[in-house]
Every structure is written in C-alpha cells, then in structure tokens.
Amino acid sequence: MDSIPAFKIVLFLIFPFITADASTILPHKIFNVDNYGARADGSTDDSQAFLRAWNDACQWRGRSKVLIPLGNYMLNSVTFVGPCNGEMIFVIKGTLRAPTNPALFFTNTWIGFRYVDNLTLEGGGYLDGQGAAAWPHNDCSKNIGCLPLPISLRLDFITNSRIQKLRSINSKNAHINLFACNNINISHVRLSAPGNSPNTDGIHIGFSNNIKISSVNIGTGDDCISMVSGSQNIVISDVFCGPGHGISIGSLGRAFAKEYVMHINVVNTTFRNTQNGVRIKTWSPSSPSLASDINFQDIIMDNVNNPIIIDQDYCPFCSPTNKLIVTSLNNLRCFLGGESISQVQIRDVTFRNISGTSSSKVAIYLQCSRVVPCHKVKLVDIDLAYREAGGPAIASCSNVYGASYGKQVPSGCL
C-alpha cells in the first residue's frame, strides 16, 4: 500500500468510475475460450464456446482480450458480431481447424467478424481451412452458378483495426476477405495453399478504404492480393508472392453498376513462379467503370509468366471461337461471335523500377479497350528478360497512351 499515494486512494473512493472507465490505462480483461467450455481436442466443435467468450468480451465496457491458448480447436462456421463496448483484441495462439465434413462446406464464411471498431487479430497461431477436403467440390471454373466454399477469414464493416502475426493455411476459398472496411492494417501475415488449389486468393478487397498491407508472405492458388470495385487508398508493401496469380486489380465491369478502383500503391514486392506479376483486368464486355491512380513500383519478377499485364478482354467463361455464355446469373454476359468490348476506363497507371525474368516471351502485355483506350500510362525503368533461350522478351500493346522513361527492356510500347 505504501507505493500508492494517499491522494489516489482518496480519488478512488470518491470517484471510483474514474479508474473503472480509464480503459486506456487498465490492462485488457481476458476472456479465455477454455473458461467458456472450449475443448481443444481437435474434434469437438468449439464455436459456441468461442461465441460465448466473444459476447462477454464484446459487452465488457473496457478493453477486452479474447484468448485462444495453444491447442487444436475445431470450429464450424462462426461470425463474431459487434458493435462492442470497447477495443477488442482477439489473440489466436493455437490452431483453429475448419470442418472436413462436406455437409458443412457450402457457406460463405468460416470465421467472420462484422461491425467491430478497434479490433486487433493477432497471436501467431494458425487458421487451418483444411481445404484439401473441399477443393474437389469447387466447380467454379466451369459452372458460373457454382456454390462458393467458405472464405477462411471474412471482415465485413470493420473499422480502425489490425490483423498481424497470423498464419492461414489451406483455405477452402480465399484466405482473407475485406468488405466495407475502413482503416485496416495487415502485417506480418503468412498465407499459404498449394499453387493448384482453386480460388484460394490471399487477400481479396472490395468496397474498402484506407487499407495497408505490409510484410506479408503469400503463396496460394489464385491472386496473392486482389482488389475489386470500391477499393481505394490501398497501400501494399514488402510482399512476397508465389506461387499464385500475382497482385490484381479487377476483374472490373462484371456488374451492371459503375465500378471503380482508385489510389492504389504497390511497392517493394517480389513475385516468384507466379502466373502474373502486376495485373489490371476488366471483363469484356463490361459496363462503364474506372480504374485510376495506380502505382506499381520497386518490383522484382522471378520467372513470372505475365510480369506486367493489362487485360481488358477477360472472360474465362467465353470460348475463344464463340464468345457466348449468356446468363442472368451474376450479370455475366458475353457476346455471341463478334468483338467484345470493355468500357472500363483505365488511366494514370505507373509501372516503375520493375526488373527480373519472364517465363513467357511477352513480358509486357497492355491490351486496352478499343472504345476507351488506356490514358496516362507510364513505364519507367523496366528491365525484364525472357528466361528461356528464345531471344529477348517483347512488349505487346494496343490502345495505350502514355510515355516511357529511363531503361526500357523490352521496349516498343510507349
């Protein structure tokens, strides 16, 4: 007692609420899932115990920490919903495992968070989506009405939050999905799934603003990072991507409504053995939309199939000879025969300081729309070699306006 000055005791007696409400100086109150009945035996469904811990933590008027200790926790589809009464820290030290029972596959979320402000997800543990059991059930490459498999970690309407020091392996669908989020930092995260696992995007972003991604290592079967409509003010740095399909903007223009992606900055990224490096793709045909103010800088390509690519003729469901699969599902529509045309405007795009090797001869492929050509595209200090002994790499461009500066290997586009 002698270390507590008398006036503090007096204050506490007179104004007990001062200390009770000063959440910034109190340590977090801990809500350990084991105290809520979680078994960590790898087979019992612990989701209800997690939800009870979350609900108590969320209602606590102060800083709360939901703690998942070391151990194997089996979780069915579960969503942690706010708003909460204070800052939330969700510490995953153990391994969370998803179901392998096919009856539980067809839901869009494995672990979800919704309507939470000031959330931190961390702890060094694993989210194990156990995707190998589910990937054979994915027929989305041939069936556009396919039922989606669950995304491992889905953040919807989350603000001022962080995901750090976490690992996700073998997601059934994407590893992390951000929808309608604002001010999220993702760092020191490792995401992995085999290069041939279907639709296992690393981080997929839509309708979100102020997102920072740094120091992440992603190896997966689809895009390492993809940004679709409504993504703006996204800063991505210090990324290793491979295997995977690269960092992509789009696909844009699939919906009938106008779509947009703006203010994207991708710096200091290494791509190794990926299908693409930096890519912008728009559906063809597509409705009027916009992708602008995009910077790709300080990038190393190591054996990348399409290092720099703008593809405004993206329609994987359309056959090359007969551009048709008309359907009302997902508003997808391709033309029967004839030319398909994207109406997505792409402008103010800079590719700067990009070097390394291409595994295909065409290292730069900028295929813009005939009706709305790309504007203000800049190529600055590009040095890309064709890896095979088939002569130098080449650049192939159409409907692109802009300028080039510094070293240009291969040259000839701008």
Ligand SMILES: *[C@@H]1O[C@H](CO)[C@@H](O)[C@H](O)[C@H]1NC(C)=O
């Ligand atoms: C989140 O943090 C901000 C800034 O510290 C604070 O104003 C706000 O009340 C917090 N919200 C919650 C739910 O803790």
Ligand SMILES: *[C@@H]1O[C@H](CO)[C@@H](O)[C@H](O)[C@H]1NC(C)=O
């Ligand atoms: C994210 O990081 C930036 C600095 O890089 C910082 O200004 C911002 O407050 C951080 N946001 C959160 C939610 O931690």
Ligand SMILES: *[C@@H]1O[C@H](CO)[C@@H](O)[C@H](O)[C@H]1NC(C)=O
């Ligand atoms: C670039 O990213 C790598 C990998 O994350 C990191 O080790 C390195 O420090 C970064 N370089 C700069 C200049 O930020």
Ligand SMILES: *[C@@H]1O[C@H](CO)[C@@H](O)[C@H](O)[C@H]1NC(C)=O
């Ligand atoms: C170009 O990018 C590489 C790879 O990120 C980086 O190490 C190098 O410092 C950059 N060069 C300049 C001039 O910024």
